[in-house]
Amino acid sequence: MKLDPRVKLSILCTLSTLAILFQNVRSLLVLFVSCLIILMLLKCNIKRLLKPFKSLIKLVIIMSLIQSVFSQGNHVIISFFNINVITVEGLIRGLEFFLRMLTILFSASILKTCSSREIIQGLTQLKVPYDLSLMAVMGIKFLPILQQQFSDTFIAIQLRGVDIKKQTLKEKVKLISYLLMPVVAGAIETAKKVSISIQLRGFRAYPTRTSYYSLTLNKIDYIILMCNLLYVALFILCFGGIN
Amino acid sequence: MNKISLENVSFSYSQTKNDVIKNLSMDIYSKDITIIQGANGSGKTTLSKLCCNIYKPNNGIVTIFSKDAKNLSLSDVAKDIYYLFQDPQKQLFCESVEDEIAFALKYQNYTLAQIEQTTNKMLELFNLNDIKKSYPLLLSGGEKQRLAIACGVAIKPKLMIMDEPTSSLDTENMINLVNIILKLKHDYNIGFLIISHDLDFINRIGDVKYMMQNGGVINET
Numbered sequence: 001m002k003l004d005p006r007v008k009l010s011i012l013c014t015l016s017t018l019a020i021l022f023q024n025v026r027s028l029l030v031l032f033v034s035c036l037i038i039l040m041l042l043k044c045n046i047k048r049l050l051k052p053f054k055s056l057i058k059l060v061i062i063m064s065l066i067q068s069v070f071s072q073g074n075h076v077i078i079s080f081f082n083i084n085v086i087t088v089e090g091l092i093r094g095l096e097f098f099l100r101m102l103t104i105l106f107s108a109s110i111l112k113t114c115s116s117r118e119i120i121q122g123l124t125q126l127k128v129p130y131d132l133s134l135m136a137v138m139g140i141k142f143l144p145i146l147q148q149q150f151s152d153t154f155i156a157i158q159l160r161g162v163d164i165k166k167q168t169l170k171e172k173v174k175l176i177s178y179l180l181m182p183v184v185a186g187a188i189e190t191a192k193k194v195s196i197s198i199q200l201r202g203f204r205a206y207p208t209r210t211s212y213y214s215l216t217l218n219k220i221d222y223i224i225l226m227c228n229l230l231y232v233a234l235f236i237l238c239f240g241g242i243n
Numbered sequence: 244m245n246k247i248s249l250e251n252v253s254f255s256y257s258q259t260k261n262d263v264i265k266n267l268s269m270d271i272y273s274k275d276i277t278i279i280q281g282a283n284g285s286g287k288t289t290l291s292k293l294c295c296n297i298y299k300p301n302n303g304i305v306t307i308f309s310k311d312a313k314n315l316s317l318s319d320v321a322k323d324i325y326y327l328f329q330d331p332q333k334q335l336f337c338e339s340v341e342d343e344i345a346f347a348l349k350y351q352n353y354t355l356a357q358i359e360q361t362t363n364k365m366l367e368l369f370n371l372n373d374i375k376k377s378y379p380l381l382l383s384g385g386e387k388q389r390l391a392i393a394c395g396v397a398i399k400p401k402l403m404i405m406d407e408p409t410s411s412l413d414t415e416n417m418i419n420l421v422n423i424i425l426k427l428k429h430d431y432n433i434g435f436l437i438i439s440h441d442l443d444f445i446n447r448i449g450d451v452k453y454m455m456q457n458g459g460v461i462n463e464t
Binding site: 149152153155156157158159160161162163164165178179181182185186 | 295297316317318319320321322324325326328332333334335336337338346347350351380394398
């Protein structure tokens with residue numbers, strides 16, 4: 001299904017806002033399932049989408065467990081020396097956190113089905129200043145470059161004979177600090193170069209900007225926008241009183 | 244044997260893409276200065292990264308100094324091979340030039356006296372003494388490259404792989420690099436695998452030269 005980027009932005013806003021506002025497992029589960037259905041309708045390869053989130057999902061699971069440990073409740077599952085470690089309420093809190101984060105991460109993936117040019121145009125036609133939308137999209141595009149720089153320095157450290165796995169935790173932390181320096185320096189350097197090259201192409205030279213590319217909403221876009229509004233209304237109606 | 248062997252090696256960056264290296268077999272000896280030349284996209288850099296286990300082949304066997312590369316970590320490979328990136332900035336991460344040279348030595352059970360002695364020797368050899376307290380990322384292109392090579396020589400590799408080492412050098416610095424390579428081969432017995440398409444540089448150096456095209460070797464001289 002080919003949708004206008006503005007419609008995708010509105011779906012993203014709906015899902016992520018509802019995921020923040022609603023705090024019970026049932027509503028968050030509905031949101032998460034809706035998000036998965038939308039991704040499937042947009043023909044997203046969920047397996048491929050998950051790849052860059054792999055390490056993030058591990059972090060979300062750990063955070064959920066921590067949430068569970070630190071949330072107190074009366075229904076104790078595990079306790080040590082009269083201290084409640086895991087409770088039913090804690091587990092529910094952890095699950096809520098997990099579902100919320102997953103919904104936000106997955107709904108952000110909806111934008112992956114658009115090109116950066118489409119997102120910029122969508123934001124611009126939504127009256128977001130062009131400078132801001134360009135900067136936001138360029139920031140996203142920067143991430144793989146940073147990742148590559150991290151990976152190169154990591155390889156360089158190992159190719160000097162340092163076996164990172166065999167180091168103590170203290171040494172590992174020290175080695176990570178070595179990784180940061182060239183990455184930050186490289187990022188600043190690249191940002192400077194990009195800034196110069198953008199200006200050399202006449203960016204901000206004139207107050208207005210002509211765009212060859214223009215987005216128009218089709219019938220299907222209006223239908224989806226209406227469905228989106230209906231979804232919000234129904235969601236509030238069904239789960240509004242539960243919190 | 245002191246060589247890197249590739250037997251019927253194929254490599255692609257992802258399963259859906261075409262092979263960048265196609266069924267390639269060759270030996271690279273650590274006693275030689277081996278040059279790999281070829282046009283952009285011919286697979287030179289990929290080959291160099293396969294030779295030091297940064298990339299693992301999809302098919303075929305890479306043997307690094309008689310050991311199957313599959314069973315080696317990058318730090319194991321570093322005992323025999325040093326890799327110089329096309330952009331040496333990528334491999335400089337310490338706070339000063341002398342720290343940069345001493346970095347690997349600190350992880351190899353050297354005594355403080357040995358670290359100091361080796362560092363001073365490298366600073367002298369690569370003419371880096373005047374800038375030994377400088378921040379590596381602020382050096383000029385030629386200085387960064389000399390420093391990156393010094394870091395490698397300090398850990399005494401048998402073979403040094405250089406990816407397009409002259410890409411950011413002027414003629415004077417290129418000639419300096421040729422002299423450094425010849426000196427290291429003669430005095431330190433280090434072999435070289437150099438990836439380059441700089442004809443001026445290639446004509447001044449090299450015992451064995453290969454020409455690559457479309458992921459395979461088409462010519463050896």
